[in-house]
């Protein structure tokens with residue numbers, strides 16, 4: 001009798017737990033949002049207009065540019081004479097990973113180049129100048145629409161942080177990438193041979209291990225993580241876990257899971273696999289240093305990324321050996337440019353499209 005009673009209590013308790021668990025799961029899912037809702041929101045942001053009658057439409061496209069930690073560290077200020085000033089938003093610095101604002105100005109350059117491609121595609125003329133402080137002035141005027149293959153690539157491009165399929169890139173596409181990724185003062189080293197890729201893999205893994213062992217680096221990264229679609233949509237910035245191929249989590253679990261379930265060995269294996277499954281790696285090295293040169297690196301890199309996208313080639317940044325300052329000389333030597341400061345490392349190849357990263361509403365970036 002006692003056993004029967006105990007079993008009954010257990011069963012009742014279990015039912016209650018399942019019931020409350022199920023209810024909890026429902027609440028959690030509602031708060032987290034779904035990837036479908038997120039995809040619909042994203043589609044409304046990643047639209048290519050037929051015409052642009054005001055500057056905000058151009059700015060909206062420019063904000064789809066890649067940028068470090070997806071902080072979107074920029075402000076667009078309309079000025080007299082159809083000019084648009086692109087200025088850094090220093091409230092969106094990431095002082096640990098980017099103490100000298102190198103990435104911040106590269107990101108500004110990526111936005112500037114996206115603006116230029118958008119303007120040309122939508123029938124505006126666009127002349128750009130970057131001053132020594134890194135501020136960009138875009139002089140816009142009426143022009144003839146000359147949309148090229150890079151124009152639709154603005155909305156299609158993403159940093160695809162998945163494993164690729166290791167297929168080599170055909171030679172005509174490689175030539176187009178070299179053409180897009182070089183400019184006066186900007187060198188591009190392409191590494192496609194298995195030996196080169198495995199050397200680079202070892203450097204990236206070593207730099208990643210150094211970064212993730214640093215509590216300040218982890219804390220800064222964590223502050224830009226968005227663990228579910230609702231959080232990404234509410235903030236409009238940061239790194240959505242689904243965009244890195246990871247599951248969504250409630251906000252209250254996400255930061256704890258980040259610490260608790262972080263497995264250095266699994267992370268190392270994942271990064272190593274991502275690098276070796278890439279068709280190649282591109283290292284950008286500017287001859288000069290400072291905000292003006294870094295904006296230029298961003299402009300050239302974005303042409304490279306848009307060209308890749310237009311040709312069905314995915315890409316993602318693996319900047320760890322650039323971010324860990326003491327590893328830069330080894331990287332520079334590896335690409336045959338000893339003594340210079342490497343700016344960016346990008347891997348490219350063929351892989352699936354992942355959920356896109358969020359963006360802030362255009363009003364919040366226009367001054």
Ligand SMILES: Cc1cc2nc3c(=O)[nH]c(=O)nc-3n(C[C@H](O)[C@H](O)[C@H](O)COP(=O)(O)O)c2cc1C
Pocket residue numbers: 064065066067068069070102103104106107110157158159160161238239316317318319320356357
């Ligand atoms: C200067 C710069 C540095 C970046 N460094 C990294 C990096 O080391 N690792 C990474 O996964 N993504 C890196 N990114 C990619 C950004 O995280 C990405 O652009 C941002 O999250 C927006 O996503 P999207 O490129 O898909 O639009 C970098 C981007 C820029 C412009």
